[in-house]
Amino acid sequence: MRAGIIGTGLIGRGWAIAFARAGWDVSLWDREPGAAVSALSSVKTALGDMAAVGLVANPDAAASRVRAADRLAEALQDTDYVQESVPEDADIKRGVFGLLDRHAPDGVPIGSSSSSIVGSRFLSEIPGRDRCIVAHPANPPHLMPVVEVAPSPWHADAFVVEVCGVLASIGQVPVVVRKEIEGFVMNRLQTAVVNEAVGLVARGVIDPADLDAVMKHSLGLRWALMGPFETMDLNAPDGFLDYAARYGHLYQAMGRDLHVGEAWQDHALQTIEDSRRRETPRAAVGERMRWRDRALMRLMSLKNELESPAGGN
Amino acid sequence: MRAGIIGTGLIGRGWAIAFARAGWDVSLWDREPGAAVSALSSVKTALGDMAAVGLVANPDAAASRVRAADRLAEALQDTDYVQESVPEDADIKRGVFGLLDRHAPDGVPIGSSSSSIVGSRFLSEIPGRDRCIVAHPANPPHLMPVVEVAPSPWHADAFVVEVCGVLASIGQVPVVVRKEIEGFVMNRLQTAVVNEAVGLVARGVIDPADLDAVMKHSLGLRWALMGPFETMDLNAPDGFLDYAARYGHLYQAMGRDLHVGEAWQDHALQTIEDSRRRETPRAAVGERMRWRDRALMRLMSLKNELESPAGGN
Incomplete structure (x- = not known):
């Protein structure tokens, strides 16, 4: 199986890793020359990091299944699934989907990583809109x-089921958002x-670092x-x-x-920024981001274990 | 050091475990005869479970530090900190705090586990209200x-600092809620x-099990x-x-x-209940609760490791 990954920012690279981990071949393309090639090394690094905590069995083999394409048509050739992750802009997405629909093999589903724009705003005029979906x-x-x-x-129900099937087959967890609603579900909850x-900080109820502590030392533990x-x-x-x-x-x-x-208050935003810089000085942000990514990998590994039959679930 | 734990439901027992784990002696009291004695065995079991994942070094020693008192005055004797966890009812809490303030050693802080009632509603008439705090x-x-x-x-700032110091010394994470506000912070975020x-289910946007999946497979991982x-x-x-x-x-x-x-819609509540019973039949609920508690212990153990200096933070 082969996935075409269009746009190789953080999201596109993550999709490449997810498909490669599951044994798929992956073709990367980005409209910025050189971007797809440079994405290859970060994909390889991430696969190695994941292997270190047991999330990927053979990272070198997985990395070798990912290649960069020079031309869009080349990236779409022989694909079984295509995923778009270009900037969050309806005009850009509309233009890209026109090309993807023209060049992707007949009947291959094309997913969009749109995080806030509903499909009707950029897919409705695409000739093959039946196979293009957020x-x-x-x-x-x-x-x-x-x-x-x-x-x-x-969209036909059977097509939605088909796309969910592809995503579940690579280990993702598809959920269906049944109505076109601003922010879908994840971003509404967030x-x-x-x-x-922000409102609690604006009213002086709690310091920003303490609010973060409430989340990561209580609610977040449960919700993980x-x-x-x-x-x-x-x-x-x-x-x-x-x-x-x-x-x-x-x-x-x-x-x-x-x-x-309510509207966000400027003084609250400044209070939060000041608190963040006390907790994590600018120079330490990069290290903290690496900590976060490693910690997420360890957490995913723990959850895989807990949710396996031997984990008691 | 000795803690007096007043009320031995789930919350009171959890407090007893937290103090005993940190090396404190603990006296339990409950207004229902026999409840404090029967809490001892569940405290001992939980300490053993925690030891199995490295959260307690010597569970038998910790359990031996917890004893049940027959009388309230006996439970308060020689305490350095008292924590009330009786039912969430302002009249009950007011009555209990009158007794606690009368019998606890001079100057010992008395905390309330109140989850939604602000201190002014049950502490303002207590003679020693300066040492009684949510x-x-x-x-x-x-x-x-x-x-x-x-x-x-x-309340004096110095007293708030003192109470936070006690809690931090046993490994809890105190945060200060600076205004008396409905639900404090944790329950407002929840x-x-x-x-x-509930509103998204009421509108048919998403199935309840999928909404739970969004939380535990995305936002919750980050917020943990x-x-x-x-x-x-x-x-x-x-x-x-x-x-x-x-x-x-x-x-x-x-x-x-x-x-x-918005108000919760009855049809949405029924949809959620039906979904929950498909996911976890009534007969499997007990097992799932045990899974949750073990999983929380494993997660806490992982976080301790990640947040230690060697964990990269």
Whole structure:
């Protein structure tokens, strides 16, 4: 099987790693000359790092399956799946999809990594729009496996199932976003948290570093293992409806009091920036990013173990 | 050092484990006869489970430091810190704090595990209110170390620092909630996510199991390692303010479109319950809860390793 990866920024490279890890051949293309070639070395490095924590069995073989194409048509040749990850701009995506639809083999699905633009805004005029669909990954795709498959009104159910099947076959976790909605699901949940967090800092309720501590030392630990509904289901003797009956009034009252719909205050943003620089000085940011990526790999490895049959799930 | 743990439900037992793990003696008391004695065995079991993943060095010694008291005054004798974890009811807490303040040694801080009631609603009339303060843990306290220390208007800064010092000394992560606000911080962030999640299911945007998948296979992985502000800071070339300048307008526009202030729809609640029972049948819930607790221990162990100096942070 061969994947065509169009656009080789962080997201495109993550897709390349995910397909190569699963045994696929991968062709990379980027509109900026040289970008695809230079992506090869970071793909190889990431595969090596993942092998070190047991996430890839044979990193050299995986890396050898990834090649850079000089021309777009060459990158699309003999592909079984194509994924677009160009900049988040409806005009750019519309133009790229016109080319992809023209040159990709007949019937091959073409996914878009669009993180906020719904498919109707850039796919509706594409002749082969039936095989072009939003498939929004988390960032980075090879370490956070969810992909939001977000059909537009014209898509057939069977096509959605087919795309989900491809993604699941390489170890990603496809979910279907059934309506064209701003931010899909992932970014809406993230926005709810971020906006409330900014509002709390704006009101002087909590220091930014302490807010981050609340997340990473409580809620985030739980949510790394189970989503909000399962969490609630397991926290009442008779399950989710019992939980809703006991505590629903508190959630609904508090929901009316939250700050998620408010504008961000400049003074709060400055307070957060100042706090971040105290916690991680500018010169230490690169090292912290490498720590984050290694930590995500270790976490993914732990979760694979916990979710295997021997892990008790 | 000795801690008095008042109320021996899940939260009180978690506190007992946290203090005993740190080398403190612990006295348990519960208003229900026999409850404190029966808590001893679950404390011992949990300490053994934690030892198995390296979170406790000597579980038998830790368990032997925990004893059940017959009378409240006996549980408070010779304590250096007292933590109340009785039911979430202002009248009950007010009554218990009257007794605790009367019988606890002079000057010993008394924390309340109140998860939603602010201190002014049950502490303001207590003669020794200066030493009585909300110290709200996550659940369970021994596996999710954040404690929200939420002073009331009358509290001295030095006292807040003292309480945070005690909690930090046993390995918890105290944060200060500087204003008396509904839900403190943790439950407000949780409510933002839960209410949006319920709203998305109500609109048929996503299936409940898929929403849980989005959390545990993307956002939750990130948030287990770093909070929202650090996440944003590391995701733009020039830090948090750069991130805010690039993407702030998207967050603010989406924030106005979220469902966090809406009432929960009954049909959505039923859809979630039905989904949960397909994923985890009633008979499998107990096993899943044990899996969750073991998984949290493994995750805490991994995070301890990642956050040690050798872990690269």
